[in-house]
Amino acid sequence: MPSFSKMLSASSSVLLLFSYAFSTLATPVMQRPSQFSNITGPQGDQRGIYGRNFQPQDIATSTLTHILYSFADCDASSGAVKLTDTYADQEKHYATDSWSESGTNLYGAMKQLYLLKQANRSLKTLLSVGGWTYSQSGHFNFVTNAGARATFISTAITLLEDNGFDGIDIDFEYPSSTDQGNGLASLLSELRSALNAHAASKGDTTPYLVTAAVGAGPVGYNYLNIPQMNSALSFFNLMAYDYAGSWSTVSDDQANVYGGAITGFSTDKALTYYLEHGASASKISMGVPLYGRAFTQTTGIRQPFNGIGSGSFENGIWDYKDLPRPGSTVTEDTNNIASYCYDASSQTLVSYDTPNIAVKKAAYINSKGLAGGMYWELSNDKKGADSLVATVARELGSLDSTLNHLNYPGSKWDNIRSGMGGSPVTTAAPTTTSSTSAPTGAGCSGVSAWSASAVYTAGMQVTYGGYLWTAKWWTQGETPKVQDSYPWTQVRAC
Incomplete structure (x- = not known):
């Protein structure tokens, strides 16, 4: 939705x-x-x-x-x-x-x-x-x-x-x-x-x-x-x-x-x-639209039309679940990556995915x-x-697995403050020590170096600049560095 x-x-x-x-x-x-x-x-x-x-x-x-x-x-x-x-x-x-x-x-x-x-x-x-x-x-x-x-x-x-x-x-x-x-x-x-x-x-x-x-x-x-x-x-x-x-x-x-x-x-x-x-x-x-837009009194795609007709809840707009329309033929344009259905008898075309x-x-x-x-x-x-x-x-493929928030101690609602009656839940990550001092040679054996072309998801680790880093969320092409808005946590020196 x-x-x-x-x-x-x-x-x-x-x-x-x-x-x-x-x-x-x-x-x-x-x-x-x-x-x-x-x-x-x-x-x-x-x-x-x-x-x-x-x-x-x-x-x-x-x-x-x-x-x-x-x-x-x-x-x-x-x-x-x-x-x-x-x-x-x-x-x-x-x-x-x-x-x-x-x-x-x-x-x-x-x-x-x-x-x-x-x-x-x-x-x-x-x-x-x-x-x-x-x-x-x-x-x-x-x-x-x-x-x-x-x-x-x-x-x-x-x-x-x-x-x-x-x-x-x-x-x-x-x-x-x-x-x-x-x-x-x-x-x-x-x-x-x-x-x-x-x-x-x-x-x-x-x-x-x-x-x-x-x-x-x-x-x-x-x-x-x-x-x-x-x-x-x-x-x-x-x-x-x-x-x-x-x-x-x-x-x-x-x-x-x-x-x-x-x-x-x-x-x-x-x-x-x-x-x-x-x-x-x-x-x-x-x-990606989960609906289609209709055109009536038309002879096909990129042709004049006169009206938009009815729809699922609103004229001219059909929910994807109601498409293709009965009696219509589906055409998929793989060059432009688009598709539509067309009913020649009613001269109605609906553009949808x-x-x-x-x-x-x-x-x-x-x-x-x-x-x-x-x-x-x-x-x-x-x-x-x-x-x-x-x-x-x-x-x-694999989807973002970053944890959501469940801890709202400032909520005005009793059931939200209590986590629906359960124990309060924290979204804090395990405590790690960050350092901006020179690497001390702690070792990062088996961890791959960060690559600008690679895709990383939450929890994945890389080495960069002599340090071990953990991804906070999905990222690609963002150089590891210590900054709140960046998707990396500096774990320790290698």
Whole structure:
């Protein structure tokens, strides 16, 4: 999901692998250019618990590393972050929830996400703030004000601690000036520093996560301060979809990796821009749509159309689980890495990703050294062998195994503070001694030297500069050094 409706979005390491949502909230690149090994993450929309009847318990967690719970909102003036549906988030009682237990306790989807984390220690959850609608309403106007940014950060961290999240995702679509782009970068940097301090205050050595949804076209990235964002972010979530839709002049691919001669959009073109402007490939998760965009009264791909027809929950948008449409023929373009189904009798074409195309996208992710896959949104996926999330995760290989956070002593909820009644759990790593003094010859026999081309996951060890290093999380091409934002811990001298 990014699907409950709240939305969940997921990532395979993604960062995002589910998003709570009833319906796809994706929007056109023309109007808002498109929202881990490896990570694999979906977005989830809190609204999904309603019309779609997609509950947290329905999430298949084995192929996910991160879940983005969407969307919280923020005040355009003060910057304060707030939840948008406290019933779905914190109050709804599920069948396993008691109405008579003592204390002040968290319920709703957020409790269920915490329980998923307890059962799956490598599953991380992030609270996603913003989204298309709130962004377009000016709710991120505060980013140019340092005081309002501080309020955003303090209220976001309170929500994180209260409700048991592992990080904050910011979905600002999109900065419309250099000042706003720099303001967003400052917000991310300040949030990164504040979360590091928050972790240190609790004795946690596993970093909290900071991620951002970014667009795949000029409207989305023209004003971004990418180098500063790269330093602050755990991941960029590249919204590599919505390249074509109702706003287009012809029916076309909505999530093609290459090509895009008519729309002007392709994932490879967007990725190239980010890499050339300061983003690390290992910090970019590539969006994969779990929905299709429809075109009616058309004779085929890249042909005129007149209308978008009906959809699963919204006109012109079909959940992946409802595709291909009955009576249609599926075409896979392996050159551009795109696919669609077409029904000649109804003259309806739907652009969406098939499992074969998902395999090719996973290969692209691997070939470029990206962080993983991100999906909008989880409730739209199929189950079993045809699941796009599972397909990408399988092709990525080993997934991120970094531990999540379960220790929230500052939560206002009794059951979160107590770890749902168990013993408090720490996410602190075993104590190690770091040193910046000259190597003393302690020996690192059998440990390979660090390689810029190799992929390392949490717990893997290398030697570099006369020291033994342990990877904190997935990394490639990042030189070992002692720095909080870096993926390496210096263990001892060799």
